[in-house]
Amino acid sequence: MTEQAQFTIRVDQNKYLPVGGSEVHAIVTVEATGPLETVAQHAQAAEVIIIDTSTSMATERIGEARKAAMAAIDTLRDGVHFAIIAGTTKATMVYPSRKEMATMNAETRQAAKNAVSGLIADGGTAIGTWLRLAADLFDPYQGAVRHAILLTDGHNQHESAAQLDAALAYCQGKFVCDCRGVGTGWEVAELRKIASTLLGTVQDIPDAKDLEADFRAMAQQAMGKAVADVALRIWTPQTAKIRFVKQVSPTLEDLTGRRVDSGPQSGDYPTGAWGREVREYHVCIEVTPGGIGQEMRAGWVKLVQPDTGMQLAAGNILATWTDDPAQSTRINPRVAHYTGQAELASLIQEGLQAHREHDFATATARLGRARRLAEESGNEATAKLLDRVLDYDRATGTVRLKPHIDRASEIALDVGSVRTVRTRRDPDQG
Amino acid sequence: MAAICPVCSLEGLPGERFCEECGTPLGATLCASCGAGAVDADGYCGRCGVRQPTGRDHAEIELTAGAVRVAGVSDRGLRHSHNEDAMALTVTAVPAGPYAAVPAGTGDPVAGPAGWQGGRDAFPPPAAGGTPGGAGHAVVGVVCDGVSTSPRPEEASQTAADTAAAVLAERLAAGADAVAATYQAVAAAAGAVAGLADSLFDAPACTLVSAVVDPRHVTVGWVGDSRAYWLSGPGSALLTQDDAGPGHVLTAWLGADAGEVVPHVRSFAPEGPGVVLVCSDGLWNYYPDPLALAQAVPDAAADPLAAARTLVELALQAGGRDNITVLVIPFTGRR
Ligand SMILES: [Zn+2]
Ligand SMILES: [Zn+2]
Numbered sequence: 101m102t103e104q105a106q107f108t109i110r111v112d113q114n115k116y117l118p119v120g121g122s123e124v125h126a127i128v129t130v131e132a133t134g135p136l137e138t139v140a141q142h143a144q145a146a147e148v149i150i151i152d153t154s155t156s157m158a159t160e161r162i163g164e165a166r167k168a169a170m171a172a173i174d175t176l177r178d179g180v181h182f183a184i185i186a187g188t189t190k191a192t193m194v195y196p197s198r199k200e201m202a203t204m205n206a207e208t209r210q211a212a213k214n215a216v217s218g219l220i221a222d223g224g225t226a227i228g229t230w231l232r233l234a235a236d237l238f239d240p241y242q243g244a245v246r247h248a249i250l251l252t253d254g255h256n257q258h259e260s261a262a263q264l265d266a267a268l269a270y271c272q273g274k275f276v277c278d279c280r281g282v283g284t285g286w287e288v289a290e291l292r293k294i295a296s297t298l299l300g301t302v303q304d305i306p307d308a309k310d311l312e313a314d315f316r317a318m319a320q321q322a323m324g325k326a327v328a329d330v331a332l333r334i335w336t337p338q339t340a341k342i343r344f345v346k347q348v349s350p351t352l353e354d355l356t357g358r359r360v361d362s363g364p365q366s367g368d369y370p371t372g373a374w375g376r377e378v379r380e381y382h383v384c385i386e387v388t389p390g391g392i393g394q395e396m397r398a399g400w401v402k403l404v405q406p407d408t409g410m411q412l413a414a415g416n417i418l419a420t421w422t423d424d425p426a427q428s429t430r431i432n433p434r435v436a437h438y439t440g441q442a443e444l445a446s447l448i449q450e451g452l453q454a455h456r457e458h459d460f461a462t463a464t465a466r467l468g469r470a471r472r473l474a475e476e477s478g479n480e481a482t483a484k485l486l487d488r489v490l491d492y493d494r495a496t497g498t499v500r501l502k503p504h505i506d507r508a509s510e511i512a513l514d515v516g517s518v519r520t521v522r523t524r525r526d527p528d529q530g
Numbered sequence: 531m532a533a534i535c536p537v538c539s540l541e542g543l544p545g546e547r548f549c550e551e552c553g554t555p556l557g558a559t560l561c562a563s564c565g566a567g568a569v570d571a572d573g574y575c576g577r578c579g580v581r582q583p584t585g586r587d588h589a590e591i592e593l594t595a596g597a598v599r600v601a602g603v604s605d606r607g608l609r610h611s612h613n614e615d616a617m618a619l620t621v622t623a624v625p626a627g628p629y630a631a632v633p634a635g636t637g638d639p640v641a642g643p644a645g646w647q648g649g650r651d652a653f654p655p656p657a658a659g660g661t662p663g664g665a666g667h668a669v670v671g672v673v674c675d676g677v678s679t680s681p682r683p684e685e686a687s688q689t690a691a692d693t694a695a696a697v698l699a700e701r702l703a704a705g706a707d708a709v710a711a712t713y714q715a716v717a718a719a720a721g722a723v724a725g726l727a728d729s730l731f732d733a734p735a736c737t738l739v740s741a742v743v744d745p746r747h748v749t750v751g752w753v754g755d756s757r758a759y760w761l762s763g764p765g766s767a768l769l770t771q772d773d774a775g776p777g778h779v780l781t782a783w784l785g786a787d788a789g790e791v792v793p794h795v796r797s798f799a800p801e802g803p804g805v806v807l808v809c810s811d812g813l814w815n816y817y818p819d820p821l822a823l824a825q826a827v828p829d830a831a832a833d834p835l836a837a838a839r840t841l842v843e844l845a846l847q848a849g850g851r852d853n854i855t856v857l858v859i860p861f862t863g864r865r
Contacts, residue, residue: 337579338564363552364538365577387579394563395581395611397574416572420611 105326105374106134107403109415112434116420116427120389124398126417127348127434128381132326136376139326144244146181146201147322148234148275149173149315151194152252153186157221161282161308165251168311169216172249173209175319180204181244183237184216187230188223189258201237224258227294228267235271243329243407245373246275247322249315250294255287264290268297276300276372278318281515282308284507288514296353299372304515306508324375329407331360331368332381335400338365340387342399345369348438349380352445352518360406368406380522382438387419395420434523437477441520444473444482448517452510460501464490468499479521485513586613586684592835595621595667601835602671602857603842607812608850614676615810615855616687616736618695624668624744625705668708668744670698671857674719675756675810677735677783686723686734690784694719694740708742712751712795715740720753720784720791727786735785738793739770741808743859748806749797753782755811759820761830762804766820769796769806778811805830805837805860812854813845827858834858 113126149172151165169184176182181201184194195215196202202212230250238246256264271277277298279291282305295302305311332355336342347353359367371379387398399417404410422428451466471492474483486492488509491500535541535549560567561575562583568576573584587606592599600621606613674690676683694715701711719738727733737754748769750758755772771794773782784791807823807830817823824830826844830837838856845854 337575338577340579390563390580393606393609393611397572397579397581400574416574422609424609 103135103138105132105136105139105412107132107374107413109401109403109413111401111415111417112432113417114428114430114432114435115395115418116422116424116430117389118425118428119392119421119423121421121428122386122389123343124385124387124417124419125432125435126383126399127432127438128332128383128401128415128417129378130332130381130403130413131378132374132376136326137324140324140375141177143326143328144181144241145176145323145325146238146241146244146246146275147172147176147319148183148185148201148237148248150185150187150191150230150234150248150250151216151219152225152254153219153221154188154223154225154252154254155221156254156285159308161253162219162221164308164311165282166216166219168251168315169219170213171312172315172319173212173216175316175323176204177323178204178206180323181241182212183234184212185230185233186219187225187227187252189226189229190223191230191233193233194219199233199237201241225252225254225256226259226263227252227256227290228259228264231267231271231277231294231298234277235274238275245322245325245328247325247373248275248277248298248300249318250277250279251282251311252279252286252291253282254285255290264294268294272297273370278303280305280311280314281511282306282311284511288511292515299370301351302515304508304511306512321375325373326375327405327412328373329370329405330372330374330412331370331404331406333362333366333368333402333404333406334383335363335366335402336385337387337396337398340385340398342367343384343386344382345384346382346442347371347379348382348441349378349520349522352442352520355381362406366400368404370406380438382435382442383417385417390419390421392421392423437523438520440473440477441479444470444477444479445517445520447473448482448486448513452514452517455501455505455510464499464501467501468492471499472497477521479519481519481521482516485509485516489513581611584613586616589613589617590835590839591617591619593619593621593669595669598831598860598862599834600669600671600857600859601838602855603835603838604855605812605842605846605850605853607853608846610853612684613853614678614683614687614736615812615853616674616676616684616691617855617857618670618672618691619857620670620695620699622668622670622699622703624666624702666745668702668742669859670695670702670740670742671806671808671859672698672738672740673756673808673810673855673857674736674738674784675754675812675853675855677737677780677785680735680785681732682726682734683736685726686736686785689722689726690719690736690738693722694738698740698742702742702744708744708747708749709795709797712740712742712749713793716751716753716784716791716793720788723784724786724788730787733786733788735783735788737773737780737810738784739808741806741857741859743806743861745863747797747799748861749795750806750808751793751795753784753791753793754780757809757811757814759807759809759823760800760804761807761820761824761827762800762802763824764821765802765804766824768818768820770794800861800863803831803860803862805834805858807841808857808859809841810853810855812850812852813841813856815852816845816848817841830858831860831862834860
């Protein structure tokens with residue numbers, strides 16, 4: 101096949117450092133292009149849908165969850181390997197009945213929907229167990245785009261945090277998992293940890309009626325993935341240290357701790373599967389200062405498929421020392437923008453934490469600053485979420501927390517805090 | 531003999547060209563900074579990351595034109611990481627005349643040497659037919675200075691210098707008049723540099739100064755603030771006039787964003803021997819005065835390479851804030 105996904109890497113930075121300067125910042129933009137839809141159609145894919153069937157789901161939620169699972173099943177194309185799991189204190193195969201994947205065709209599609217229509221809610225919640233079963237189901241499909249949907253409405257009460265951590269360690273790298281919390285009885289931090297470890301997203305679905313559309317969209321997106329298991333490989337000079345590697349767009353995600361050494365001076369940061377999309381990373385490297393006029397490759401960023409060793413794209417992060425302050429003090433606008441977006445997210449996290457601890461002065465200060473920063477940086481979605489918990493007077497700049505902050509608004513703000521906007525007036529966004 | 535990998539210290543097998551463990555080339559160029567034999571094709575060290583000096587960091591050319599030698603030296607300087615200057619120097623055999631008579635300077639007045647002809651208003655180039663010249667050699671020298679605030683300035687300057695020199699040599703060899711050939715060469719260079727741009731907002735740019743020294747004439751053409759001087763004792767003079775406004779702001783350059791490029795072209799027939807010095811602002815920012823330049827290299831006609839090296843060294847000693855390029859082309863009269 102000659103049709104292939106193509107990737108480009110672009111590095112935005114001010115490479116000039118003052119004499120003695122050692123901290124290099126760069127925004128690395130990775131874009132997947134080429135005939136991705138065609139490539140995706142021919143890509144091998146495996147999908148597991150995990151539905152929480154704990155007792156708390158036994159409202160209109162289970163009915164909406166059934167509809168949502170059926171919508172996802174309808175969206176998966178023929179030939180895709182798939183399975184449906186029901187989760188309580190244990191993990192149960194809904195379809196197929198044996199612990200294996202089925203292959204999608206007209207017959208299995210109907211049979212799966214029949215099985216889903218019989219789902220009832222009765223039991224506890226042990227998410228780690230559900231994920232372990234999914235990991236085992238994916239095992240024979242290495243190299244395929246492996247994606248799971250996890251739906252829950254409560255927190256992981258029938259498992260210890262250590263048990264969940266062990267399950268996550270078991271599952272890491274085996275599949276990508278998008279997590280959905282329905283209602284307001286689930287823990288954002290818990291789902292975020294799962295999604296983050298498994299390179300997926302978290303979304304709050306306050307109203308169960310919205311599940312169906314969301315599941316369909318997720319399945320569609322999974323079917324659009326063309327390349328599985330891609331990693332960012334970063335080479336650095338022998339005496340350099342990587343301070344951090346963060347995904348900064350479309351959402352914030354600190355990848356620093358995910359490094360897997362791939363050579364004497366290089367490490368891989370897994371990014372999961374790619375469809376038609378753009379992701380941006382903020383890389384900060386500490387280097388040994390060089391002399392005036394000297395240029396150094398502070399980082400060599402490559403997009404690779406670690407399994408095959410194939411290199412998909414590459415770019416240089418550079419450092420040059422100068423005694424001209426006009427050059428070294430210039431701040432790259434993209435670096436500044438994403439530094440601001442990261443600050444916005446931490447302000448919200450700190451503000452929400454202070455609010456939970458009834459430290460309303462700190463909560464007001466942090467969330468107020470977040471509100472102004474959201475406006476300044478053009479992050480309208482986050483500004484809207486903040487307006488659900490505070491009153492902001494644009495004219496005077498004063499901020500007051502709402503007397504009653506409902507749980508749904510708090511969850512929405514927490515979940516939404518990691519969503520960033522791309523640089524305003526960016527000619528590339530045209 | 532087995533090589534030790536400079537990056538991961540693994541001992542390779544005899545005859546192996548790359549390290550089994552990390553793929554580093556074995557027995558490659560040694561890094562000028564840390565000594566590792568790990569310099570890759572892009573010029574970066576695989577151990578310490580330092581970019582290695584390239585051919586353009588310090589380049590020297592020396593050629594012979596008939597009985598005389600001509601030379602050029604280009605240097606990165608002390609403050610820039612790349613040499614964004616480019617130079618080209620060629621010698622070409624030229625047939626006997628005609629060398630065009632250029633209308634006497636109706637353009638901007640310039641304190642040039644005696645015998646100045648032409649000026650900005652020599653455009654469009656004069657038709658063929660003029661004072662006869664003798665057969666012999668013509669030396670073509672071009673210096674271009676990449677505009678630092680433009681993308682890929684080193685590509686712009688190299689492209690412009692190579693293109694202008696090639697067109698000049700080709701036109702002169704075909705018997706063209708030096709003034710007409712200079713217009714054609716600058717137009718070709720301007721087109722080539724404009725062609726490097728992806729868009730008007732991504733337009734590599736550079737300056738250009740050319741000199742043609744043939745048996746009877748010296749012809750200079752320029753766009754921007756790179757210069758040509760005539761060095762001849764007390765008769766020394768600046769031959770060009772910078773396209774620059776207050777604060778050294780360029781008012782003309784080559785590049786897709788430059789609009790129509792109209793070069794200045796001037797020509798004169800020296801009355802005695804001298805030296806044509808072509809240079810970028812890395813030199814003249816420190817030594818703008820023609821007399822001072824002439825005094826710094828009194829033996830330039832006898833040893834142009836030594837003179838070019840001396841002038842570059844003077845600019846480095848004065849601070850070397852910019853890239854420095856110097857061409858030294860003696861004029862002896864008939865060759
Ligand atoms: Zn090695
Ligand atoms: Zn080195």
